[in-house]
Amino acid sequence: MATPPTAGTFLDALLNEGLDIIEVGSWRTHNRNTKGAWGPVHGVMLHHTVTKGTSNTVKIVRDGYSGLPGPLCHGMIAKNGQVHLVGYGRANHAGLGDPDVLAAVIAEKTPPTDNEATVDGNRHFYGFECENLGDGKDPWPEAQLLAIEKVSAAICRHHGWSAASVIRHLDWQPGKIDPRGIDWAAMQKRIDKRLGTKAPAKPTTPTAPPKKPSVSLAKLIKAAAVDPPKSGTPVSYAGVKTIEAALVDEGLLAKTYLDGHYGTSTKTAVSEWQERLGYRGRKPGQAADGVFGRDSLTRLGNKHGFTVTN
Template sequence: MATPMSANSFIRALKDEGLTVVEVGDWRDHNRNSKGPWGPVRGVLIHHTVTKGTANTVKICRDGYSGLPGPLCHGVIAKDGKVHLVGYGRANHAGLGDPDVLRAVIAEKAPPGDNEATVDGNRHFYGFECENLGDGKDPWPAAQLLAIEKVCAAIDRVHGWSARSNIRHLDWQPGKVDPRGIDWPKMQAAIGKRLGDDKPTPPVTPPPPPKKPVVDLSQLVAAARSNPAAVGTPVTYSGVRTVEAALVDEGLLAKKYSDGHYGTVTKSAMSAWQERCGCSGRKPGQAADGIPGKTTLTRLGAKHGFTVVA
């Protein structure tokens, strides 16, 4: 069982690894400890931000947004390799994840497929958001990749962990894809080499494909027609989050609006997707109106891993 480092030990470990660290405001005392426990810590979780611009990224990760207060991680790893510390303690970065994955991290084994979301990851993981659009096209500069390697090694070194204690958000939580574009087996090997592990890190066995989320078209349409007006309590439906995540990955919806509420912003993003597809998907030739249609929703699901049922 690993007790979290003190904030002073944390920043010292990062600097000792040769990292350039930027302290953002009262990061040592900026946390969500009032909402739940912090520790025991089990590993390091790496994300991408789906944002552009270091200053904007750091602000979002420190302050959070409506529905998800900051800090959204402990540190932001920028394109230039600098690590901006935005909080310390419990942070809103990991959410609920798979207990089998947590057991694998503790045992320092390759994580299995993530198909459950029942364990509080905010309690157990140091979290780092990496500045990247997450579209598979935005490059990962060498300085940034080296910083990720050093961050993981620094924390591993203090706790006596191996490279297996560092995982991706996609390993932890069903439906996540971040950090998209990083060769993770190569990264783990680099971390292991930096730690001086004698044993080569075995290749990661690809997990079985997770079960695809199912989106009920009729319920989604009902949410789309009622939520934008926001009269009374907005309609809640889990399929909204699935669709919003896909729209975020398409660059049509800001991550801060991926909140399960099919409001005007989500409706506008869906309209943009419909226009991108050349039709609304409900009736041929009908203008894109942001109300989900089977044709364009199925096309979005095929691209982002969810199934549509009428």
């Protein structure tokens, strides 16, 4: 039983284990926390995706599909061993499962056969989807198996758990078969062996934190006033795409309109963001008119990791 670490600490644990990490969009704040609690956490759960193609798989596990919104896991382990982080917090991956299995994971004992589904696993487990068709024929490359070993060990090392805290979806929920095709006894031995050694040392040379992107309020206001121009050529300002990406993550703008120019759809999304903050009135000059003021832009930036300049 443990409190989930911050997204930054979680990332550090994975990097310190020597994993190749791909950060996908605003993964640190992409979650289902509004639908229920996240934590205390008790273990790691592994799945297969029943998909083919890394880019397509990443999109599915990040965005979900009709009837099951994303994220569908915290990370997707590709066949080449890269781990794509798509969310952090509550994720739609485990569903309801067996309370006896949960008790066994907490006690770090071999789980019994699952025969009921009454406990919320999305609250209590880290979830990792693994790119595989799940037909028992699709191979598991060594690079992917090594990444599964490292991911599991990284999280167990952080919490002080053993490999007994790593389970399969099939251990948790009746009727599930994933991740099909992995020699599970061998994988548990690999994880325990890795946990018996020290994690690779952190770099001794301090590295500067990544610089946050900045967005100019004045340039955004100008873009909103002249875009789309009569010539049909979009206004060229990178900050427009930065705020559009944030609006996409807020669910206010369709990805189709993440195009870098401040058109009608972007203005409507900005208006909805302003209304969410309590501003009212969409006519020009009113508080929710789709043109950023300093407060509405700063609050979007604070949430999505960019700074605001004049």
